[in-house]
Amino acid sequence: MAQEPGPGALAVFLVAPRAVRRFAAALNVRGIVTVVAVLAAVDLAVAYAAAPWVTRFTQEQINRFSRTKVVVERVRLHPVLLSIDVDGFEVHDGKTRTRQFRAERASMSLDAWAALSGRAGLSRLELDGARLEAVPDASGRYDVRQPTASEMAKGTIDFLKREVTGQRVDFFRSSYDKLKDFLELNRKRRSADRSVKVQERPMNRGRLVDFTSDADPVFTIGRLSLRNATLVVKASEGAVPAIRDLRCQLDGFRLLRGGGQGFSRLELEGRLDSEKPGRFSLSARTEGAAADVDARIEGLDLAAFGPLFADSLPVAFTAGTARLELRARLDEQSLSAKGRFRLDGHRLVARKRLGFLDAVGEPVIAAINRRQTFEMPFEIGGTPDRPAMAGFKDALFKLLADDLKGALAEGGAQGLQEKGRALADKFKSIF
C-alpha cells in the first residue's frame, strides 16, 4: 500500500514546479553530503593543522620579493573557501628594523573570477586594528617601503636642494607631491600607446604569444576595508597627535600592467586625537582620468597639527581651531576647487618673508587676528602642479579693504592716512 505523503512533501508538490521536483529527485543527496563533508574537512585541516608551515612559507616568500621586512604571527589558509586569515601582520623598515605598520587581524578572499581569468586579485581585503607610523626619512619622504635606486637618487637631489635653500618638506607637501606624481604617472600611462602589443616568447617546446596592453589590470582588490586603525605621523619638528578610529574603504583598486593605478571610490574618516578633539572625512570618486573629492575637517587643532603643514604655509598658527569644507575636481590637466574655511580662537604669525606681498601680508595677518572668528570662502584653479590661488588672494584683499574701510569709519581720513603711511613704509622697506 502506497505511503501517504507528509505535509512537507505536499507543500513541495504544490509549490515547486515539476522540473524542479524531478531534478531534486535525481540528486544524490548522500553523495552531496559526503562531498561537502570532505571539503569541509580538507579546509579545516589546511587552515589549522597546516597553519605553522603556511605561516613560515608566506613570510619567507613576501620578504623575498618585497623590499620590506614582514613578520606574521599566524596565517590560516582556507583552500576551499579561497580565503586567508592573518593574525599579527607587521611591516618593519628594511634597514632600521623599526616597525612601521601592524594589523591585529587581516582577512582576504581570492577573487575567483580574476583567478579564472588568469590574473591575481582579491575580492576583499580587511584590516582590523591597524597601526601605521609614518616617519620621514632624510629626504623628507613618507613611505613604508625601501626606495628604488632612482627614487634614492631623486631623494638625494631633493635633500641637497632643501639643505641649500632651507626649504623643508612637511607631511602635507609630501602627500601633495605623491598625488601629483600619481596624476603625472597616470597621464603618461594614458598617453602611451594603449593598443594591444603582441610579443612572442620561445619556450622549451613551441612559442608563447602574449597579447598585452598597458591598460590591463595585473592585480585588483574589489574592496579594501580598514577599521579601528590608528595613524601616527612624525614630522621633522616632532610628533603630532594621532589620528584614531580611522576607517577607510577603497573600492575597485587596480594595478595596471603599464605601471599606473586606479580606483573607483575612496571613503576615509577618523578622529583627530588632540586636546581639542576634531574629526575629518574624505570622499573621492574617479571617473576615467578625473576625480571628484569632497573633504571636511572639523575642530582641527592648528597648533598641535601645525607641523604637518608648517612648511607649506607662509604663516604659523600658535592657537585656534579650523574647520574646512572642500569640493574639488582633479584631472591630469586641471584643478578646480571650491570651499570655505573657518578659524576660531586663532592666532597667526608670519613664518617668512612674503616677497612683494609683505606690504599686505602683515596687515592681513593682523586683520585676521583681530577677528575672534574668521570665515572665508575660496576657489582654487590652475593645475595640480601650479594651483592658482586667485580666490584666496581676492578674499584676503577684500578682508584688507574691509579693514581699511573700518579704519576710515573709526578714525576718519586721519586713520586711513595712518594706515596708508604704514603700507607705504612697508613698500619702501622692500624697494
Place this chain on the structure above:
Amino acid sequence: MIKPVIALIRALQSGNGTGAVAAGVVLSLYFGLVPLAGTQTIFLVLLFFLLKINRAATVLCLPLVKAVYWLGADRAADAVGHALLTAEPLRPAWVWITRAPVLALFNLNHTGVLGGWVLAAALSWPVYQLASRGVRLYRDKLGARVNDWKAVRWLKSLALARWLSSWWPHEP
C-alpha cells in the same frame, strides 16, 4: 595492461555501441596531440570519466597517437598554432580568449597547445568515421577469427584475467 586489453576485446565484440568505441579513439587524439599541463589536463580527464565512451579504447590508442606526435605532428601543431596566433584578423578574438574566464587558463596562446587542439579537432570526424567502420568490420569479419587465436584463448583462460575482468566496470 591485461584489463584494458580484455575490456577492449570485449567492447569490440560485445553489443557495445560502435559510437562509444569510436569516441574513445577520438578522445585519445586530444590526449595525444595537446601538450598536457594544468587546466586542460583536468578538462580532458573530466571528459574521460564523465562521457559515455570506451575508456579502454582511449588508453590503448593513446601510445599510438603519442608516437605520431613525437615523430612530427608536434612540429605541424606548432606551425598551425603559430599561423593562427599571428594572423592579424584573428587578433581581437585572441585578445578576448586570453582574458575570458576559464579559457584564459587553457594556455591557448601557446603555439603547440593551440595547434594540438586544432589538429585534434580537425581529425576528430575522419578518425571517428574510420574507427566506427573499423569496429563494424572487426565485428563482422574478424571477431570470430580473433576469438580462435591461441593467444586470445590463453588470455581468456587465465584465472587472473577472469578475476580481473570480473572487477572491470561494465563498459557502456
